[in-house]
Amino acid sequence: CEILSSLPLQMSLYFNVYFFPLWWLITVAILYLKYPVLSDYYKFILVTIMILVSLTELIRLYLGYVGNLLEKVPELAGFWLLTLLPQLPIILFLLFNEGLKIHSLERAVHIIFAAFLSFQVLAAFFTLRRMVNTLATRFRLTEFHCLEEQRPVPG
Numbered sequence: 001c002e003i004l005s006s007l008p009l010q011m012s013l014y015f016n017v018y019f020f021p022l023w024w025l026i027t028v029a030i031l032y033l034k035y036p037v038l039s040d041y042y043k044f045i046l047v048t049i050m051i052l053v054s055l056t057e058l059i060r061l062y063l064g065y066v067g068n069l070l071e072k073v074p075e076l077a078g079f080w081l082l083t084l085l086p087q088l089p090i091i092l093f094l095l096f097n098e099g100l101k102i103h104s105l106e107r108a109v110h111i112i113f114a115a116f117l118s119f120q121v122l123a124a125f126f127t128l129r130r131m132v133n134t135l136a137t138r139f140r141l142t143e144f145h146c147l148e149e150q151r152p153v154p155g
Contacts, residue, residue: 004131005068009123013064016116020057023109024050027094030106042100049090056086064124073131080124088117 031046038046060082067076094100095110102110 002134004071004127004134006123006127009064009068009120009127012116012120012123013061013068016120017061019112019116020061023113024054026105026109030103034101034103037101039099046100049094052086053090056082060087064120068124068127071131073128073135076124076128076131080121080128083117083121083124088114088121091117 028050031050035043060079063075063079063082066072067074067079091110091114095102095107095114
């Protein structure tokens with residue numbers, strides 16, 4: 001009975017749970033301050049991004065906790081996909097798009113959040129790969145034992 005969950009991934013998720021409200025408050029406060037000087041399409045994009053990131057992050061962190069601690073492959077795969085596809089590109093957009101008039105504090109929290117996401121993508125990939133290989137081996141061994149029990153005994 002080997003433990004398949006990843007301690008580094010779990011620690012990253014734990015710290016991310018506490019960092020995300022701080023990131024959200026700083027980002028919303030700075031968005032409130034720079035909102036009047038932004039163009040209309042950047043206003044729409046930033047409000048949409050904040051709503052999308054907020055909802056996705058809650059779901060993503062829940063799936064990460066459940067998938068890692070309970071060693072559930074579908075939940076961990078969902079966590080990995082939500083991290084890789086919507087979250088990481090959005091944070092990179094917020095970090096590198098100069099049309100958003102990025103504040104230095106905003107850049108700092110985006111860099112930390114991007115580091116969390118990058119580490120979690122890698123850690124979840126290796127954890128997911130280890131879980132899938134181990135569970136596939138267990139399944140094959142169980143099938144082998146079932147076939148062995150059904151085989152007629154000679155003599």
